[in-house]
Amino acid sequence: MLAAGCTPSDASPASASTPGRTASASAPADGPTPGVMTLFKDSAFNFNGLLALGASGYGAAEVGEVLTAVNAINKAGLSAQTYTETFRKLGDQLMGAPQGSKPGTQTTRFRALRAAQYYGQALFFVLGTDDPGSEEQLYKAGRGAWDKFCELSDPAPVKADIPYGKTPLPVWFFRPDDSAERRPTVILTNGSDGQNVDMWTYGVSAALERGWNALVYDGPGQGQLLFVNQVVFTPRWETVVTPLVDWLAARSDVDTGKIALTGLSMAGDLAPRAAAFENRIAALVAMPGVLMPWLGFPPEIREILTPDKAKTNNIWNKEVVPQLPPSAAATLKKRFEPFSVPAMLDARAGKMFTDFYTPATLIQSLDITNVVGRIKMPTLVLDYDDEQFYPGQPRQMFDKLTAPKDYVKLTRATGAQLHCSPMAPQQHCEVVFDWLQEKLRGR
Numbered sequence: 001m002l003a004a005g006c007t008p009s010d011a012s013p014a015s016a017s018t019p020g021r022t023a024s025a026s027a028p029a030d031g032p033t034p035g036v037m038t039l040f041k042d043s044a045f046n047f048n049g050l051l052a053l054g055a056s057g058y059g060a061a062e063v064g065e066v067l068t069a070v071n072a073i074n075k076a077g078l079s080a081q082t083y084t085e086t087f088r089k090l091g092d093q094l095m096g097a098p099q100g101s102k103p104g105t106q107t108t109r110f111r112a113l114r115a116a117q118y119y120g121q122a123l124f125f126v127l128g129t130d131d132p133g134s135e136e137q138l139y140k141a142g143r144g145a146w147d148k149f150c151e152l153s154d155p156a157p158v159k160a161d162i163p164y165g166k167t168p169l170p171v172w173f174f175r176p177d178d179s180a181e182r183r184p185t186v187i188l189t190n191g192s193d194g195q196n197v198d199m200w201t202y203g204v205s206a207a208l209e210r211g212w213n214a215l216v217y218d219g220p221g222q223g224q225l226l227f228v229n230q231v232v233f234t235p236r237w238e239t240v241v242t243p244l245v246d247w248l249a250a251r252s253d254v255d256t257g258k259i260a261l262t263g264l265s266m267a268g269d270l271a272p273r274a275a276a277f278e279n280r281i282a283a284l285v286a287m288p289g290v291l292m293p294w295l296g297f298p299p300e301i302r303e304i305l306t307p308d309k310a311k312t313n314n315i316w317n318k319e320v321v322p323q324l325p326p327s328a329a330a331t332l333k334k335r336f337e338p339f340s341v342p343a344m345l346d347a348r349a350g351k352m353f354t355d356f357y358t359p360a361t362l363i364q365s366l367d368i369t370n371v372v373g374r375i376k377m378p379t380l381v382l383d384y385d386d387e388q389f390y391p392g393q394p395r396q397m398f399d400k401l402t403a404p405k406d407y408v409k410l411t412r413a414t415g416a417q418l419h420c421s422p423m424a425p426q427q428h429c430e431v432v433f434d435w436l437q438e439k440l441r442g443r
Contacts, residue, residue, distance in 0.1 A: 080128030128330030191265025
């Protein structure tokens with residue numbers, strides 16, 4: 001049952017798909033996703049590879065580097081081990097000196113950005129390797145590359161730690177220049193398994209090109225807060241965004257009437273939740289619209305959860321876990337770690353978590369169906385041809401909105417299909433920022 005529930009229809013029985021950034025991306029010509037480039041026969045790895053390839057449009061990858069890594073992985077035999085080792089090695093190479101003359105600042109800067117991408121690629125599958133305990137170290141390598149890129153930017157983003165409970169939120173505030181001009185500002189919210197470099201691809205670069213400020217941050221369940229501070233997701237995302245808005249509102253270079261909020265992947269649930277309670281947000285973009293993240297899990301997984309914790313965990317530990325193939329086990333470890341510190345620590349120790357009930361209940365609590373009606377600001381809901389994780393939910397969110405609203409579906413006609421348009425982030429950003437500029441014009 002679990003093998004079927006964790007495996008996309010176009011993958012082999014031993015391959016398991018993962019959420020947020022991983023999906024059924026490889027398909028035959030007459031399948032549901034025609035036109036998708038096949039880098040790997042396994043759809044989970046293929047989707048992540050497509051994200052890396054697409055990021056090259058914003059300098060966060062290099063086509064030749066990605067395709068060379070793909071060839072090396074396929075030649076060695078595709079697995080979490082070969083994927084992680086290959087991309088980790090590529091990140092290490094880029095953080096070292098290039099061949100030839102001494103690198104200039106811009107060379108070092110963008111090599112660090114690409115390294116952050118490749119470390120992120122490796123991090124995504126590390127729990128399925130023979131060294132899952134290196135997860136935190138690999139995250140820190142990617143974070144170090146990101147910080148190097150930021151340090152060498154001109155102007156460098158303002159770094160700060162914004163109070164949030166017992167663990168501050170790390171933020172990076174990008175500006176087109178240091179003139180202190182009051183500018184529209186976008187708060188970029190990552191999903192359940194993205195890294196800071198993804199926010200460069202899905203918003204920062206596009207914002208700076210258009211004269212906007214952009215705020216990148218790690219919230220609970222993300223980046224530093226997850227991998228280092230061990231803080232998991234919260235269903236009350238307004239408690240995360242409100243301190244960010246407070247911080248922005250105190251700055252003289254922010255036009256407080258033009259603060260926008262975007263949410264990528266599962267943050268298509270988080271950002272609308274925050275906007276329902278934070279009225280200083282002037283415009284909202286859900287990419288895609290997500291009402292119930294729990295429905296992004298296969299029904300065979302959801303059926304394990306019962307109202308009784310002991311019963312649920314008994315089913316999980318005695319009936320499910322013993323039957324899981326290794327690839328499905330690795331997938332579930334990855335899927336559940338942002339919602340459970342014990343699950344994350346068990347995964348790093350090479351073990352399967354034993355408490356299914358607690359993280360599953362937390363994921364279920366992210367349902368925002370009954371709060372979408374509170375949203376008052378103009379809202380753009382994105383959808384994608386062949387959306388894999390939340391099919392139908394963007395349209396359902398759009399229908400429930402009572403605020404001024406627009407719905408846009410990115411399509412396979414221009415290669416922008418699949419969750420978050422992995423092959424077309426530039427098209428993605430064009431749609432988002434054209435809409436934002438139109439809605440905030442004259443405010």
